[in-house]
Amino acid sequence: MAVQPEGGVLRWFLSGRWQAGVSIAVLFSASGLIPFLAVPLLLNCVALVALVTLQAGRKESLEVLVIAGIASALFTLNPWYGVAFALVAWLPGRLLGEGLQWDVGWGGVVWVVIGLSLLTLALLLWAIPQGTGPGFWQAQMEHLLAPARKDLSATQRQVVGDMVRLMPGILAAVMALLWALAAVMASRWRERFQGIVVPQRVFRDWVLPEWLIWLPVATGLGFFLPHGAAWPVQNLAILVGGLYLLQGLSLVHLWFASRGWPLIALAAFYIGLILLSQFLLVVSVLGILDRVFHLRRRFAGPRS
Numbered sequence: 001m002a003v004q005p006e007g008g009v010l011r012w013f014l015s016g017r018w019q020a021g022v023s024i025a026v027l028f029s030a031s032g033l034i035p036f037l038a039v040p041l042l043l044n045c046v047a048l049v050a051l052v053t054l055q056a057g058r059k060e061s062l063e064v065l066v067i068a069g070i071a072s073a074l075f076t077l078n079p080w081y082g083v084a085f086a087l088v089a090w091l092p093g094r095l096l097g098e099g100l101q102w103d104v105g106w107g108g109v110v111w112v113v114i115g116l117s118l119l120t121l122a123l124l125l126w127a128i129p130q131g132t133g134p135g136f137w138q139a140q141m142e143h144l145l146a147p148a149r150k151d152l153s154a155t156q157r158q159v160v161g162d163m164v165r166l167m168p169g170i171l172a173a174v175m176a177l178l179w180a181l182a183a184v185m186a187s188r189w190r191e192r193f194q195g196i197v198v199p200q201r202v203f204r205d206w207v208l209p210e211w212l213i214w215l216p217v218a219t220g221l222g223f224f225l226p227h228g229a230a231w232p233v234q235n236l237a238i239l240v241g242g243l244y245l246l247q248g249l250s251l252v253h254l255w256f257a258s259r260g261w262p263l264i265a266l267a268a269f270y271i272g273l274i275l276l277s278q279f280l281l282v283v284s285v286l287g288i289l290d291r292v293f294h295l296r297r298r299f300a301g302p303r304s
Helices: 009-013 017-033 035-056 058-076 080-102 107-127 134-151 154-164 167-193 210-224 227-258 263-275 279-293
Strands: none
Touching (some): 009 017, 080 107, 107 167, 134 154, 134 167, 154 167, 167 227, 210 227, 227 263, 263 279
16 A cells, blocks of 8 residues: 555554554454444444545455455454455445545545445345335334333334334435445545645535435325335435435535634534434425525535
8 A cells, every 4th residue: 555654543554454454343343342332433444444445446445355354253253243344344435435536526425325325225125124024123123112111101102113114214314424424534534644634525515416306206205105105115215315414414514614614613513403303304405405496506605
């Protein structure tokens, strides 16, 4: 791997396939052994694989796959961890790295995230339940909530039951958000490794394909289909909402940047979004309006 004069920890990470492979294997193994850190650790694994693909190349990425896969199996004494690493961490990271190499913007990454999230939704709808449909997710949720079931009211149980039907779409949408964040991290890490202080590929430039605007309408109609046929379309609607959430968030980034507001203001916005999750729907609708009316043209200002 080529070594740049800048980078600190990143320079060490990219200085050899063994450093990269073993480091990623440690993070991936820890994600399986420490459940409450699983999401951030897995996120970093995907971003690091994308960074290797983007900076070092495809050959080095394949070598990291072999090294990290074997090391993960050895660290956990479970050979299935090597298989899981290849499917859960390396494959998305490799595809995101390819997407980042596609162009200087986010076009390639957008297509990768759409493809990965649709594949994830298909697996969650049909492959993992093995044809049992929403009953599979109902059984899983009942098992998880069994200790607290007696403390839930009838209304709360009804709400949980309604949400369970949408679990595949929710999980696919969450994964789409995480993959987008991993791509942003990998892109920024590469710029820092190269000594670029000001980000060149910024999230506020994230734009979904124009044809995708028809999906919210088409999937929204799925809620009026017969009970059995509506389930896949309803989950697809949740995923589409997650994709437009990304578009809405990029518009918010652009709006903050056009006004020259500090980073702390954007951080406060995300804290508020976490505390008041109902506004996620508002941001998704904002993303749809941006795609229809090209709102970002009005907000566009000098890059900060």
